[in-house]
Amino acid sequence: xxxxxxxxxxxxxxxxxxxxxxxxGKNHKTKGPILPVDIHKFTDSLNKINKTIxxxxxxGEPLIIPNIVEVCKEITKKHYLVLITNLSxxxxxxxxxxIDPSRVVIVSSxxxxxxxxxxxxxxxxxxxxxxxxxxxxxxCNIVAYPGYLDKFDYYLDLFDKNSIGYxxxxxxxxxxxxxxPKEYSNEELKKFRLKNVKExxxxxxxxxxxxxxxxxxxxxGNIYRCFNFxxxxxxxxxxxxxxxxxxxxxxxxxxxxxxxxxxxxxxxNFKFDKNTDGLDKFNLMWLQQILPENIVNIVKKRTTKAxxxxxxxxxxxPRKIIKKLIIKPLRAVKRFVFEKLNLK
Ligand code: SF4
Ligand code: SF4
Numbered sequence: 001x002x003x004x005x006x007x008x009x010x011x012x013x014x015x016x017x018x019x020x021x022x023x024x025g026k027n028h029k030t031k032g033p034i035l036p037v038d039i040h041k042f043t044d045s046l047n048k049i050n051k052t053i054x055x056x057x058x059x060g061e062p063l064i065i066p067n068i069v070e071v072c073k074e075i076t077k078k079h080y081l082v083l084i085t086n087l088s089x090x091x092x093x094x095x096x097x098x099i100d101p102s103r104v105v106i107v108s109s110x111x112x113x114x115x116x117x118x119x120x121x122x123x124x125x126x127x128x129x130x131x132x133x134x135x136x137x138x139x140c141n142i143v144a145y146p147g148y149l150d151k152f153d154y155y156l157d158l159f160d161k162n163s164i165g166y167x168x169x170x171x172x173x174x175x176x177x178x179x180x181p182k183e184y185s186n187e188e189l190k191k192f193r194l195k196n197v198k199e200x201x202x203x204x205x206x207x208x209x210x211x212x213x214x215x216x217x218x219x220x221g222n223i224y225r226c227f228n229f230x231x232x233x234x235x236x237x238x239x240x241x242x243x244x245x246x247x248x249x250x251x252x253x254x255x256x257x258x259x260x261x262x263x264x265x266x267x268x269n270f271k272f273d274k275n276t277d278g279l280d281k282f283n284l285m286w287l288q289q290i291l292p293e294n295i296v297n298i299v300k301k302r303t304t305k306a307x308x309x310x311x312x313x314x315x316x317x318p319r320k321i322i323k324k325l326i327i328k329p330l331r332a333v334k335r336f337v338f339e340k341l342n343l344k
Contacts, residue, residue: 003080005214007053008058042240054081063092203256209251228255
């Protein structure tokens with residue numbers, strides 16, 4: 001896949017499953033009927049983008065949206081698609097039959113308890129096989145949910161026998177009074193084959209491609225720079241039915257902690273120029289706020305940590321910004337003092 005930007009679209013929060021650990025399905029019952037996407041408005045927005053992008057569609061369960069196949073068809077005419085699905089809905093057959101596999105990656109999420117409860121394990125496996133036969137690239141994610149522990153080897157064995165390749169991803173949440181992934185025991189980590197479970201990345205003031213290379217979109221179609229912006233509902237950029245527009249500039253991260261995969265996993269995909277000219281409104285606002293804040297911190301706390309953090313930030317920031325925020329005002333002060341003292 002060769003793309004110049006990513007749009008991560010949480011298309012809907014409704015789902016046909018009720019996983020115990022879900023943040024979208026069981027706890028977010030959607031009121032009213034599940035409406036189709038306004039395909040005309042969406043296609044219009046899509047056609048206005050002047051680069052090739054990768055659209056990641058997740059939910060809830062995207063396949064329960066009435067016109068999801070049509071939406072995916074529009075995307076794959078020019079762009080790439082990653083569809084994240086629990087692979088339990090019959091409509092996937094029409095998807096496999098009608099869509100160009102060269103532009104798609106399907107990421108199935110294997111939710112063992114729900115598949116067993118609803119007698120869908122065989123279907124899940126057969127859809128995998130059918131997709132593969134049709135030439136699709138299928139990946140599978142398994143959540144390392146502590147409740148699966150007793151039967152985990154059995155499930156992996158079943159997948160191996162059916163040639164389903166998988167990745168095991170950590171569980172985020174509480175189970176039996178323990179907070180995961182922080183409190184996985186060594187034995188659990190070993191059994192789940194998990195290494196390096198890192199919950200968050202320290203991100204404040206990092207220069208990040210969010211906005212300029214990556215956009216996220218919520219269930220209402222609102223577009224933001226990244227998930228932290230989406231959760232805090234700050235600095236909405238546009239709506240998917242109006243336009244899908246990447247920002248001209250990178251983002252100086254205002255958040256302490258980042259869970260977004262883009263910062264960690266996509267940043268190497270996007271070689272972005274830290275010396276990009278100009279600053280958009282958000283970056284400028286953030287810099288004006290953060291730099292004096294850092295300097296006040298040094299004075300107030302008088303800690304080497306505060307000093308180090310500021311120096312690190314100044315060293316990383318593009319020269320143009322430093323000029324704007326520090327050098328210019330300093331020169332003005334110098335001029336003023338020299339004038340007063342009649343010096344040259
Ligand atoms: S399949 Fe996914 S969205 Fe649906 S309930 Fe399970 S975790 Fe939630
Ligand atoms: S939270 Fe993460 S993705 Fe968002 S701006 Fe910060 S580093 Fe980038």
